[in-house]
């Protein structure tokens with residue numbers, strides 16, 4: 369199960385009508401399309417670029433998967449459903465989409481990382497293991513610098529998800545179930561009319577749909593008025609100080625997926641080397657919403673993709689040097705990315721208030737890939753009027 373499904377493409381002309389149109393086929397839209405098609409819905413997915421492209425938020429080879437989600441206790445159930453659906457998608461397509469190797473959350477016992485993850489685990493009924501600082505250091509050599517008064521929480525359900533392969537697999541599975549896909553096609557406007565929603569395409573065509581799901585990532589506010597901010601967030605990879613560290617103490621099984629709260633409250637995330645990430649260690653700093661870490665608001669059509677190491681990596685390199693003595697704090701690879709931040713850091717999933725035929729899935733806030741097929745399932749359920757598999761009031765766009 370290692371080869372990703374080929375990138376599906378389509379040059380079919382747009383249909384006049386559809387039950388549901390999905391605008392944007394990144395992680396959330398591709399999986400929404402798949403979950404609609406699995407229900408026998410006549411669905412059309414529209415993507416402005418090609419399937420699995422690298423210009424949005426879903427690109428590259430890895431994203432962290434966690435079930436004990438510190439961002440909100442309700443998200444543990446969402447991640448659990450996502451795990452089941454990622455596995456279904458793997459079975460349907462033969463692609464490897466999830467590699468569960470466990471994950472380590474660490475920091476002060478009452479800090480937002482450890483306490484938040486523990487609360488989410490309790491809400492979702494997950495089994496986690498508490499570790500003292502000494503136990504963490506014994507099991508994971510990269511943590512020699514963990515402060516004595518910090519603790520660890522081991523989440524055995526954590527690991528790595530594969531973003532581009534996931535999008536390709538979901539679109540391929542949706543097409544196999546009858547969904548239509550238009551690529552290289554930009555949606556210019558969405559307009560509720562009598563009897564449906566008109567979806568305007570660049571070039572002048574219009575599709576009349578019963579419902580529309582907008583999963584346009586950082587471009588969402590071009591189509592809907594929402595309090596979301598696309599953010600430029602560079603992603604960095606590192607090597608070990610010792611030549612063989614990446615195959616030893618910095619390999620994924622010895623340096624697993626982690627979220628680490630530092631003594632000053634900043635949060636590092638990342639994972640050790642695996643073959644899917646080119647045998648490098650991936651580490652990032654959590655976006656605090658300000659500009660001090662080198663992150664800034666972004667225009668998704670004109671993202672500054674050039675990396676300026678002093679501006680983009682200084683804060684991260686200093687934090688890596690402080691936290692992990694085995695890792696060389698000078699990054700060896702970097703890519704400028706973006707995600708879409710909601711004011712409270714939580715997704716917007718549901719019908720737009722007063723515009724019930726339009727359903728949105730946006731505001732991923734940098735932690736949305738792991739949940740993608742479950743978010744796709746929720747969007748399909750909202751669009752078709754089915755009860756959702758878990759309550760999602762805390763994700764309602766009107767909250």
Ligand SMILES: Cc1cc2nc3c(=O)[nH]c(=O)nc-3n(C[C@H](O)[C@H](O)[C@H](O)COP(=O)(O)OP(=O)(O)OC[C@H]3O[C@@H](n4cnc5c(N)ncnc54)[C@H](O)[C@@H]3O)c2cc1C
Pocket residue numbers: 391392393394395396397414415416417423424425426427430431432433553554555556583584585586587588601602603652705706707729730732733734735736737738739
């Ligand atoms: C640095 C970084 C690290 C991250 N780490 C993690 C992690 O460890 N774990 C995790 O779970 N998540 C992580 N994320 C977040 C994760 O990548 C995103 O939550 C996820 O990719 C969001 O997918 P999306 O479908 O909302 O957006 P996108 O993938 O951007 O999809 C939106 C799609 O809509 C298309 N589109 C937009 N407008 C139109 C239009 N008008 N017409 C047609 N098509 C349109 C775009 O081209 C795009 O393909 C990280 C993100 C970043 C940037």
